[in-house]
Amino acid sequence: MAEMSGAKALLESLKREKVNVVFGIPGGANLPIYDALIDSGIRHILCRHEQSAAHMADGFARASGMAGVCFATSGPGTTNLVTGIANAQMDSSPVVAITGQVATSFIGKDAFQETDTMGITTPITKYNFQPRNANEIPIVVKKAFYIATTGRPGPVVIDIPKDVQNQEAEIDFPKKVDIRGYKPNGEPEMEGVKNGAKLLADADRPMILAGGGIKASQAHQSLQRLAEFLNAPVATTFMGKGCIPEDHPLSLGIVGMHGTPEANTLILEADVLLAIGVRLSDRTTGNIDEFCSNAKIIHADIDAAEVGKNRIADVSIIGDANKTLNKLAASVVRKVQKGKKDEWVKRAEQLKNEREISESGDTAFAPRLILKTLRKLLPRNTIVTTEVGQNQMWAGLFFKSYLPRTFISSGGLGTMGFGFPASLGAKIAKPSVPVVDIAGDGSFMMTENSLGTSVVEKIPVTVVVLNNSMLGMPAQWQRFFYNRRYSAVDLKRIPDLVKLASSYGAQGVRVSSVEELEHAVKTALKSDVTTVIDVPISPEEDVLPMVSPGNGLSSTMGVT
Amino acid sequence: MERSFIISAIVEHKPGVLHKIANMFSRRGFNIDSLSVGETVGPDLARMTITIKGDEATAQQVIKQLAKLIDVINVGTLDPDRTVQRELALIKLKIGKPEDRSMIMDYTNIFRGRIIDVSTDSVVVEITGTPDKMNAFISLSASFGILEIARTGITALSRGMGSIQIENKSEGIW
Numbered sequence: 001m002a003e004m005s006g007a008k009a010l011l012e013s014l015k016r017e018k019v020n021v022v023f024g025i026p027g028g029a030n031l032p033i034y035d036a037l038i039d040s041g042i043r044h045i046l047c048r049h050e051q052s053a054a055h056m057a058d059g060f061a062r063a064s065g066m067a068g069v070c071f072a073t074s075g076p077g078t079t080n081l082v083t084g085i086a087n088a089q090m091d092s093s094p095v096v097a098i099t100g101q102v103a104t105s106f107i108g109k110d111a112f113q114e115t116d117t118m119g120i121t122t123p124i125t126k127y128n129f130q131p132r133n134a135n136e137i138p139i140v141v142k143k144a145f146y147i148a149t150t151g152r153p154g155p156v157v158i159d160i161p162k163d164v165q166n167q168e169a170e171i172d173f174p175k176k177v178d179i180r181g182y183k184p185n186g187e188p189e190m191e192g193v194k195n196g197a198k199l200l201a202d203a204d205r206p207m208i209l210a211g212g213g214i215k216a217s218q219a220h221q222s223l224q225r226l227a228e229f230l231n232a233p234v235a236t237t238f239m240g241k242g243c244i245p246e247d248h249p250l251s252l253g254i255v256g257m258h259g260t261p262e263a264n265t266l267i268l269e270a271d272v273l274l275a276i277g278v279r280l281s282d283r284t285t286g287n288i289d290e291f292c293s294n295a296k297i298i299h300a301d302i303d304a305a306e307v308g309k310n311r312i313a314d315v316s317i318i319g320d321a322n323k324t325l326n327k328l329a330a331s332v333v334r335k336v337q338k339g340k341k342d343e344w345v346k347r348a349e350q351l352k353n354e355r356e357i358s359e360s361g362d363t364a365f366a367p368r369l370i371l372k373t374l375r376k377l378l379p380r381n382t383i384v385t386t387e388v389g390q391n392q393m394w395a396g397l398f399f400k401s402y403l404p405r406t407f408i409s410s411g412g413l414g415t416m417g418f419g420f421p422a423s424l425g426a427k428i429a430k431p432s433v434p435v436v437d438i439a440g441d442g443s444f445m446m447t448e449n450s451l452g453t454s455v456v457e458k459i460p461v462t463v464v465v466l467n468n469s470m471l472g473m474p475a476q477w478q479r480f481f482y483n484r485r486y487s488a489v490d491l492k493r494i495p496d497l498v499k500l501a502s503s504y505g506a507q508g509v510r511v512s513s514v515e516e517l518e519h520a521v522k523t524a525l526k527s528d529v530t531t532v533i534d535v536p537i538s539p540e541e542d543v544l545p546m547v548s549p550g551n552g553l554s555s556t557m558g559v560t
Numbered sequence: 561m562e563r564s565f566i567i568s569a570i571v572e573h574k575p576g577v578l579h580k581i582a583n584m585f586s587r588r589g590f591n592i593d594s595l596s597v598g599e600t601v602g603p604d605l606a607r608m609t610i611t612i613k614g615d616e617a618t619a620q621q622v623i624k625q626l627a628k629l630i631d632v633i634n635v636g637t638l639d640p641d642r643t644v645q646r647e648l649a650l651i652k653l654k655i656g657k658p659e660d661r662s663m664i665m666d667y668t669n670i671f672r673g674r675i676i677d678v679s680t681d682s683v684v685v686e687i688t689g690t691p692d693k694m695n696a697f698i699s700l701s702a703s704f705g706i707l708e709i710a711r712t713g714i715t716a717l718s719r720g721m722g723s724i725q726i727e728n729k730s731e732g733i734w
Contacts, residue, residue, distance in 0.1 A: 119579065122583050127630050180633055181571075181572065181633040182630045305628050
């Protein structure tokens, strides 16, 4: 017990949750928090827009596995955060957002910079709190971190009225937390495991679809072990990219709208699919009625509500991915069916080889070659973030990911402007690892002002902008589905990115060949300041292959 | 096959909880037929009785999404065959002719209701029972002229010893 202000209690509570960095912007309703911040010893990263603060916290969380924290003031500060919070919710990322609110006596009076934070954030958070007394703050913070980081992770908002921040109270810091309506356990029930194991053992063509849940539960090794044991090829969702090294013989890459031909082909041929840590979203399954319609699906997820939401599962297993994989591995009785399975794996290898051969002759300095070159240049442990749109899907297809938590992208919400601030958050989480944002010009321009943050706070990352002066993905859809009638996709003139970078005190370079790219990347990786590499590309480039929306995965366009 | 489901939930009795629950329904496109809320055993707990129409899969999703909410301590569907359910309605009827009053009293007695307010040209009838009974009384009394109706929505409990416990929220929900 000690007497202190609510703001001081907040900072002290954050330290007890091992928070050493927060991302944010001060304003009228969170000034007491910012005053207490000075003496807290917690590093503060001053952002240029609250959306970027939330994305930085998100990038930090995804790179580190710990909760990322952001601060914003009431009203517009909070509404600016909303995109970032929704992004974290869709991708199950543990972000704790702490917002200032007008004083309790003003709540509901439409006071200056008042907004209904609890109302706005309810649908886009795992939970939200509004403590009305300073002495509630420590337990609220404890609960917020517990909720954000356990079970299926997700964002939590703590909305603190200004008078509560200022209020002096006797503060007690709890060591434990108990929420009677929230008991994440994660232990899968044996019945589902046994049934699943039996299906897998009896399968002729078993396959695994692995998603973001593998990353959240650190189940990479267990996944690889089970896949090798079953001799089952592994496709991933976009969120699961890299949860098995993409150069592993059993890895098929991403499945879905912009999936690899081998993943999209084989998943429809499998007779048993273990879908684990996935929610079977529309971008992954294509037309759900045509998705594995003849296969048995074992759907395993920690969130019971995901199982049966989009597709009925033949076997459902509710539990933590790592525990589930280990229990499955322990329960699968290997059957003597080696011959059949060998054929199945050979087919997977053959499809993979065919694609790799077809792509090997690239000479044009176009996205596929650019991304494959980047992969060769960057160390295996490089953390890559992406923007959203064509750049993201090219990265998904052509930039292989090898290690856990090294591919960070806005999968569910598809938030343009995510990649660059997320890369800064990731760099703070892993300062010794190179961090590269694979960007498009349209997306990068949405949060490009974070260059200010990167320079001032000395967070050096590399941004590779695939620059076509277009909103490339809508342009591609207009080419494919609207008879090339372009509507509002040509940005016509974007700033000179080299000059833009240098005006912030970062460095910029433009490249137009593999050699120039190699030189630029090598220089950037050694630099102690952020580098923007401007890579002009043709506005006519498409992301292929592609399954057009509403179709099944079998109708893939542009397979070469 | 579409049918009615009665969902019973024990929830935290504190500000904002109703919003979180109602928000889940609207955001996911589930319709609420009726909703009744009140304090239950212990002042910090409330019991919500929610009726919905839909198929089995929809009902399952509603239950899972409710269970996922942190303020929902436990939730389940009630088996209609093993459940007692009641609704209360207050119905204000017009007295057009002097003989209406005695007819309304007769009907009210048959339906085991009560007349709880009388004025020179109107009466308020209280009816308790199943929704079917409510509807029967309402259509019967329509000829007098219905001035107002207030219905509570269904509230329900399972028969016998079975109960929705607060201790054992199905684990592994998240």
